Amino acid sequence: MSAPPLIVLTGAGISAESGLATFRDKNGLWERHRVEELATPEAFAADPVLVHRFYNARRAQLADPAIRPNAAHLALARLFAAWPAPALLVTQNVDDLHDRAMPGSPALLHLHGELGRIRCTACGRQQAWRGDLSVETPCPACAVTGRLRPDIVWFGETPRGLARIEQAMAGCRLFLSIGTSGQVYPAAGFVAALRGRAERIELNLEPSLGSHLFDESRQGPATALVPAMVEELLARWA
Ligand code: BJW
Numbered sequence: 001m002s003a004p005p006l007i008v009l010t011g012a013g014i015s016a017e018s019g020l021a022t023f024r025d026k027n028g029l030w031e032r033h034r035v036e037e038l039a040t041p042e043a044f045a046a047d048p049v050l051v052h053r054f055y056n057a058r059r060a061q062l063a064d065p066a067i068r069p070n071a072a073h074l075a076l077a078r079l080f081a082a083w084p085a086p087a088l089l090v091t092q093n094v095d096d097l098h099d100r101a102m103p104g105s106p107a108l109l110h111l112h113g114e115l116g117r118i119r120c121t122a123c124g125r126q127q128a129w130r131g132d133l134s135v136e137t138p139c140p141a142c143a144v145t146g147r148l149r150p151d152i153v154w155f156g157e158t159p160r161g162l163a164r165i166e167q168a169m170a171g172c173r174l175f176l177s178i179g180t181s182g183q184v185y186p187a188a189g190f191v192a193a194l195r196g197r198a199e200r201i202e203l204n205l206e207p208s209l210g211s212h213l214f215d216e217s218r219q220g221p222a223t224a225l226v227p228a229m230v231e232e233l234l235a236r237w238a
Contacts, residue, residue: 003237004173013179072226073101117151182208
């Protein structure tokens with residue numbers, strides 16, 4: 001039998017052991033705000049200074065040399081380099097730890113955008129951005145101020161790469177969900193959509209909201225579960 005076409009979905013839990021906070025765990029609040037209060041176009045319109053501060057803090061944290069891909073990101077990079085069938089890595093994370101583990105990989109899709117990119121709502125230009133952003137920062141392309149925003153998918157906005165995901169879902173026969181609480185759609189709906197078509201395995205610190213929908217659910221830290229899973233899959237299929 002040949003290797004099954006693969007989709008891997010990752011969430012904040014895969015980056016937790018690299019030192020990045022998740023959203024909905026005990027330490028998931030930022031300055032006492034829930035992500036649902038910050039990551040919306042309405043929140044940005046009402047208080048852009050606060051929302052810029054939230055993303056500036058996270059962008060700065062990502063630039064800290066102590067924040068690096070962990071054993072789970074590196075194991076997935078090994079899996080994707082060796083997998084002998086179509087494979088797509090859909091991450092909900094806006095950090096760049098998968099990118100650093102598998103630089104330039106066409107298999108990686110950032111469903112919710114990227115912390116290291118911004119976009120101008122005046123001229124539409126998107127670009128890489130490493131420093132802070134404020135309501136006074138002029139757009140490097142059109143020079144208009146006050147219209148730059150993080151290139152992030154907020155609640156109510158359309159996630160990235162949906163056509164590509166739909167195509168991959170149609171052929172998918174193996175689905176891994178790693179480090180996500182299964183509370184945010186459309187990613188939370190992938191497991192149900194693949195019912196009866198793909199083997200679905202969850203790897204998470206604790207059972208997610210949709211845990212019962214998986215064929216198998218393994219609990220533990222991603223840096224232990226993911227390398228073990230990758231070794232199993234490569235031994236079986238590659
Ligand atoms: C470990 C670990 C370790 C810890 N090892 N594991 C009602 C019903 C259905 C849908 C909706 C609804 N009302 C509104 C909606 C839609 C809405 C939605 O889902 N809302 C929910 C709150 C219900 N979704 C949207 O608006 C999305 N857009 C959309 O639907 O557009 C319409 C459309 C769809 C399809 C086609 C066309 C149009 C957009 C969602 C945008 C989400 N954005 C955020 C913030 C921006 C990014 C950022 O700032 O970083 O993305 S929200 C936040 O949640 C972030 C994450 O990517 C996302 C998911 O969180 P994640 O990754 O699961 O993190 P946690 O913290 O929740 O879980 C971590 C897990 O890891 C935990 O389980 C831990 O146990 C585990 N863990 N340590 C392994 N070491």
